[in-house]
Amino acid sequence: MSKLLIVGTLAFDAIETPFGKTDKILGGAATFIGLAASQFDIDSAIVSVVGDDFPQEYFDILTEQQIDISAVEVVEGGKTFFWSGRYHNDLNSRDTLVTELNTLADFNPVVPDNFKDADVVMLGNLHPNIQMSVIQQMSQKPKLVVLDTMNFWMDNTLPELLEVIRHVDVITINDEEARQLTNEYSLVKAAEKVHALGPKYVVIKKGEHGALLFHNGNIFFAPALPLEEVFDPTGAGDTFAGGFVGYLTESKNISFDNLKNAVIHGSNLASFCVERFGTERMLALDGHEIGRRLQQFKELTQFDIELQ
Amino acid sequence: MSKLLIVGTLAFDAIETPFGKTDKILGGAATFIGLAASQFDIDSAIVSVVGDDFPQEYFDILTEQQIDISAVEVVEGGKTFFWSGRYHNDLNSRDTLVTELNTLADFNPVVPDNFKDADVVMLGNLHPNIQMSVIQQMSQKPKLVVLDTMNFWMDNTLPELLEVIRHVDVITINDEEARQLTNEYSLVKAAEKVHALGPKYVVIKKGEHGALLFHNGNIFFAPALPLEEVFDPTGAGDTFAGGFVGYLTESKNISFDNLKNAVIHGSNLASFCVERFGTERMLALDGHEIGRRLQQFKELTQFDIELQ
Numbered sequence: 135m136s137k138l139l140i141v142g143t144l145a146f147d148a149i150e151t152p153f154g155k156t157d158k159i160l161g162g163a164a165t166f167i168g169l170a171a172s173q174f175d176i177d178s179a180i181v182s183v184v185g186d187d188f189p190q191e192y193f194d195i196l197t198e199q200q201i202d203i204s205a206v207e208v209v210e211g212g213k214t215f216f217w218s219g220r221y222h223n224d225l226n227s228r229d230t231l232v233t234e235l236n237t238l239a240d241f242n243p244v245v246p247d248n249f250k251d252a253d254v255v256m257l258g259n260l261h262p263n264i265q266m267s268v269i270q271q272m273s274q275k276p277k278l279v280v281l282d283t284m285n286f287w288m289d290n291t292l293p294e295l296l297e298v299i300r301h302v303d304v305i306t307i308n309d310e311e312a313r314q315l316t317n318e319y320s321l322v323k324a325a326e327k328v329h330a331l332g333p334k335y336v337v338i339k340k341g342e343h344g345a346l347l348f349h350n351g352n353i354f355f356a357p358a359l360p361l362e363e364v365f366d367p368t369g370a371g372d373t374f375a376g377g378f379v380g381y382l383t384e385s386k387n388i389s390f391d392n393l394k395n396a397v398i399h400g401s402n403l404a405s406f407c408v409e410r411f412g413t414e415r416m417l418a419l420d421g422h423e424i425g426r427r428l429q430q431f432k433e434l435t436q437f438d439i440e441l442q
Numbered sequence: 443m444s445k446l447l448i449v450g451t452l453a454f455d456a457i458e459t460p461f462g463k464t465d466k467i468l469g470g471a472a473t474f475i476g477l478a479a480s481q482f483d484i485d486s487a488i489v490s491v492v493g494d495d496f497p498q499e500y501f502d503i504l505t506e507q508q509i510d511i512s513a514v515e516v517v518e519g520g521k522t523f524f525w526s527g528r529y530h531n532d533l534n535s536r537d538t539l540v541t542e543l544n545t546l547a548d549f550n551p552v553v554p555d556n557f558k559d560a561d562v563v564m565l566g567n568l569h570p571n572i573q574m575s576v577i578q579q580m581s582q583k584p585k586l587v588v589l590d591t592m593n594f595w596m597d598n599t600l601p602e603l604l605e606v607i608r609h610v611d612v613i614t615i616n617d618e619e620a621r622q623l624t625n626e627y628s629l630v631k632a633a634e635k636v637h638a639l640g641p642k643y644v645v646i647k648k649g650e651h652g653a654l655l656f657h658n659g660n661i662f663f664a665p666a667l668p669l670e671e672v673f674d675p676t677g678a679g680d681t682f683a684g685g686f687v688g689y690l691t692e693s694k695n696i697s698f699d700n701l702k703n704a705v706i707h708g709s710n711l712a713s714f715c716v717e718r719f720g721t722e723r724m725l726a727l728d729g730h731e732i733g734r735r736l737q738q739f740k741e742l743t744q745f746d747i748e749l750q
Contacts, residue, residue: 354742360628360661394745398747432745435744437703437706437743439740441736
């Protein structure tokens with residue numbers, strides 16, 4: 135089986151939406167990426183760090199999905215990264231209430247020997263120096279390196295971020311971040327400028343408005359599935375990324391046409407993630423409903439105009 | 443050939459965008475609808491009203507596209523409807539600077555005898571009583587009646603608007619209007635409530651984020667084509683509607699599958715409209731570039747995941 139290496143946060147999240155609030159629950163980029171990727175027939179491992187307050191049951195959730203967590207560092211006496219946020223009524227924007235880096239502040243990732251030859255590397259949203267360190271530890275060039283990042287690193291560590299962007303094949307950012315990074319309002323122009331920074335493929339996430347994949351002047355668009363209820367958007371972007379890399383790791387095909395399929399698989403899994411708080415929906419998924427919803431995606435976008 | 447009857451405004455527009463401004467130029471819903479629909483092999487006629495300040499050259503523009511304007515009333519001594527607006531930097535929002543109804547204030551539409559049996563009727567954005575009057579003048583039930591409207595009529599003439607909504611097959615409104623009309627944030631739920639008001643088909647326009655078609659619990663989504671430059675969004679919604687009804691009039695097929703194609707044709711033509719001020723781009727269109735861009739739409743959305 136092909137191998138997927140995931141670096142990213144394991145976290146406690148406390149979330150408020152118009153529909154309710156949670157105490158500290160399992161969250162973090164690596165969690166959502168790992169759970170989404172585990173829907174595919176691959177070997178995956180997470181590189182991350184937590185404090186000794188991270189409960190065994192959360193580790194169990196990950197290992198039950200066959201995710202290798204032996205490279206997760208547990209800092210004795212340390213506390214796990216904590217994020218708390220409150221979503222506005224339209225769920226499209228949110229305020230961050232608390233960010234406690236805790237053990238993440240001094241994190242030095244160590245890639246385990248058996249994943250130094252991973253086929254695909256997913257660099258979840260983290261300090262770009264941590265992401266770069268993971269790339270440097272690989273014993274052979276991965277088939278595909280995918281980077282997720284956010285405006286915080288553009289504001290505070292732009293040179294380091296540009297260095298890691300130069301070393302990846304795919305970058306996933308949202309529309310506002312693409313505009314910030316390039317000073318271009320048009321996403322077509324923004325994507326061209328991001329290409330010029332290094333990545334062959336640029337994925338621009340637009341939340342409820344879908345996602346765009348850019349490559350060599352070609353564009354593919356995947357809508358978000360229109361849903362009756364969106365309950366909690368937390369983790370949707372990471373779930374998208376997890377579905378994207380999970381599918382590509384399994385299918386071992388990094389052509390543009392297959393990346394289109396990967397965007398659809400990512401969008402499909404993200405559509406489940408938002409239906410419940412945190413990881414709840416992702417842990418209750420079965421293959422049949424995933425297949426049925428892929429069919430819905432196909433019906434949502436496929437049309438039959440004959441062209442000469 | 444099948445017949446399309448269009449009711450809507452012929453207008454003077456004065457437009458400011460971040461890229462420049464215009465004097466009074468040709469505008470109006472019926473103008474954009476008519477120009478888009480004229481790309482199809484149909485007989486079309488416009489019912490509208492202007493003052494005697496409306497120049498012959500604007501009439502010539504319409505007749506050169508084979509649009510029958512014999513039912514456009516010219517009010518001696520009257521002035522043509524005038525709208526002026528200024529777009530914000532992102533082109534997604536605008537301020538209306540001037541609205542002068544002029545001859546439109548007392549408009550009584552008269553459907554010409556040779557279009558009382560039109561196959562398709564397009565009710566452009568106007569007072570709902572005017573739209574209703576057109577429906578009542580038809581000598582036989584059209585195959586399809588399509589209504590466009592806006593929040594202004596929801597605010598000021600809701601009972602009259604609900605009456606005309608009850609009599610149409612398709613309604614096209616934007617996302618905010620769908621939410622206002624139904625008090626539902628989810629567009630899926632909003633569409634269900636609009637269905638219950640009468641229309642079998644509900645089209646929700648999301649501007650640069652595309653358009654959704656709802657029918658009987660089924661959903662189809664057409665993206666807007668990502669463009670390098672959007673110059674002037676004026677008329678994009680009407681151009682969408684014109685492409686939608688023009689295609690359906692020509693193809694004489696009002697199945698859900700064919701309405702999907704109509705949404706694509708409408709989106710395709712709207713993607714040209716926004717590339718220049720006013721009607722400029724629509725008047726310089728040729729069939730080859732329309733076909734090439736339809737191909738781009740196909741490449742933008744079609745994928746190849748095999749499903750069981």
